[in-house]
Amino acid sequence: MLVTISLIAMTPQSAKADTSPSLGEPVTVTADALPTWQTDGVIWSIAMVGNTAYVGGNFDHIRPPGTQPGDPHEIPRQNLAAFNAATGEPLPWSPAAEGVPFTSTNPQKGCDNLGNNQWNCDAVRELKASPDGSKLYIGGDFTKVDGQARKRIAAFNLPDGTLNSFSHDLNNAVRGLAVSDTAVYAGGYFTAIDGAARQRLAAFDTATGALTTWAPTADRGVHAMVVSPDGSRVVLGGYFKQVNGNPPHGLGAVHTDATGTSAPWATGVDYFSETRQSHVTDLVTDDDTVYASAEGAGTFDGRLALNPDDGELRWIDNCRGATQALTLLAGVLYSGSHAHDCSTQPDGFPELTEHPAQRLLAEPTKPATETPAILHWFPNTNNGTEPDHQGPRALDNNGHYLWVGGEFTAVNSQPQQGLTRFGTMSVTTDTDKPVSLAKPTVSQPAGTTGTVKIDWTQTWDRDNKNLKYELLRGNTVTHTTEARSRFWNLQPMTYNDTGLPNGSTHTYSIRAIDPFGNTIWSPQSDPIQID
Structure with missing residues (x-):
């Protein structure tokens, strides 16, 4: 049975988890924003490898916490940077992801405006590490890395960070990556690789770097990918209406066989018209469940939990306010969004003028009911800068530190641009005071x-x-x-x-x-x- 997710009302039930929860409830990371270097632009993706946080985006510099753009201690980084996950301090790794200037009156979002209708699209949109941590793959709009041709996809050797010889010519942007032991899967807006037809989906051999015969098709952009827990499927999310000619809209799965044949998939997201639809923005998985986030135009834009074998719905969260990023840590699903109404959720908040959006949320991965409670974890960012004023755009963690990236310029009402991080109680302490009290x-x-x-x-x-x-x-x-x-x-x-x-x-x-x-x-x- 094919199911399209829409805004579904559920019966609220209570939960209390926080950094000091009731017995049996998941413990969240603290809401204390830890000192972290900042950027002067947008972070689109974060990949944690051991104690290193690799970030990609659209930025030119990084600078210490508590400083403003142009600070004397600011150092150059072109769309890629690495940081010590435990300290927030920068590491020497500094490759440059570059583009080629072009003339346009209507460029895509996220390109650099050079003036006089000149633009440069050089952003890094996705980072994914290999399962063994020996390589870091990047995808995006760039066409060169450190002056060498790397058209929209590249790889680095880890831990030394040197540029790998892996090189292909994709004719349009990469937006999603997934990596297994044997293959790198890419999705986006491309229709050809090295002159060979590939309709927005492709795979490369991790050993040789060669383009493989895996060639499922998507009729529109692919923004998110994840390999299923058993390795037999790649789950896909994005704007597409069909994969290999099959519905549903926005979600689907294909096998990891030689050609990418279709796999059964039951659940899609809303599509009513070109101006009223949802699309999937991120996918993550644990041992037995795939979790999806969505952005909608008056349609579903919360979070879903799905059976990776067939796409059957396990739970749904109907918070309103587009969700951009997900990460899993110790039984909690963390998300970055601009949630402004979670009143349908247990322990959820209504629309509030004085608190217009709660951009960071936590939920249990295995709730007792068909809709998860909103856990009591409420750090926040502002909506930030262009291109979309969405706040958080990227999340990842290494089991101890949760890193957040995006287009925000403030965290917990304090100036902080593009990056922040939080820690578990095993590596930090809860030192944040309650919010101010009015005079009695x-x-x-x-x-x-x-x-x-x-x-x-x-x-x-x-x-x-x-x-x-x-x-x-x-x-x-x-x-x-x-x-x-x-x-x-x-x-x-x-x-x-x-x-x-x-x-x-x-x-x-x-x-x-x-x-x-x-x-x-x-x-x-x-x-x-x-x-």
């Missing part, structure tokens, strides 16, 4: 003596749902309570402080404390005199 209000209830009523509103913490609130009269704690605190549902709280002597004057403040002792104080209340 005080009053003397009518008909009472010696009593002050203190009112305040909850705050929230980016990676801990349950907070302790302490009420202080002057410097003395007079009341302690705990409460579940979420940014979209901050509740009023109140306490009556009794037994105060007539004529005395008091001020009050609130402090909110997360499970790790990180504390935020409210401003002190106005003084109140007891009548």
Whole structure:
């Protein structure tokens, strides 16, 4: 049976996971953004190999955290860079991905504007390492690497980072890569390789680098690829309506046999018209499930979990707000998006004017219900710069550090461009305080003596749902309570402080404390005199 995913309402159920979750729930990485060098452009892809984070995109320089473009410590990097995953510091690896300037009045998105209708498309759009970590493959719009012809696909030897002799001529862009022990699979917008017809899909032998006979066809762009857990299929995502002439739209699978014959696939994403459709942006897999992300135009743009053998749907998340990137870490699916309404999800948030998008999310990979809860992990970025103002564009991790790339220029409301990272509790500590508290209000209830009523509103913490609130009269704690605190549902709280002597004057403040002792104080209340 063929299924097209649309916006489906599910019954919400609760979950509480964070950096200090309830028993049996997955632990997230912290929401503390760790010090990381920045770029002056967009990061489109990240590949973690051991303790190295390789990044590709459209940028000219990298610079230290906390600095602005043009900083004296800025160093050149042309669309490729590498960093120590544990420190965020740059590594010496500095190949240059280059393009050839051309004249156009309507270039594709992401090209560099040279002025006078001159453009250069040199971005690196995808990075994938070989399973053994001995090679790094890159795809994109570039046509040269370090001055040598590498038309839209190239490879580097690891760990030394030297350019591999692997070289082919693809006549249009690469957008997706997948690598097995024996083959490199490429997808994108190309229709010929070295003069041989290949309709947006192709494979190369990892041992010889030669173009293979694997030649399935897609009628439109392929943006994402992943090899199934058993190695028998390549799962595909993108804009296409058909693969090898077969539906569904946006998702499909082909065998890893000699020619890429079609594999059964049950689930597609929405297509209503050319202006109202979804497409798949990223694919990742664990031992038994493929996860997909989507972008839609008034259509599905959340996340899916699918059986890799036949494409049957396992769960669906209907958050609204295009999803661009996915990564899996310790039973949690992390995503980069501009989610603005997750009210259909357990523990999901509604549309909020004061919090217009939550661009980083976490969900359990194996939820107990047919739709996953939104876990309490809420670091955030802004929407950033051109070309699309989408914020996060790339995610990857090495089991300890989760790296995020994109077009953002701020993380957790602090300036940070293009790159950031987060750590598991095994390599870092949770040091981020709850968000600021407003000043409490005080009053003397009518008909009472010696009593002050203190009112305040909850705050929230980016990676801990349950907070302790302490009420202080002057410097003395007079009341302690705990409460579940979420940014979209901050509740009023109140306490009556009794037994105060007539004529005395008091001020009050609130402090909110997360499970790790990180504390935020409210401003002190106005003084109140007891009548």
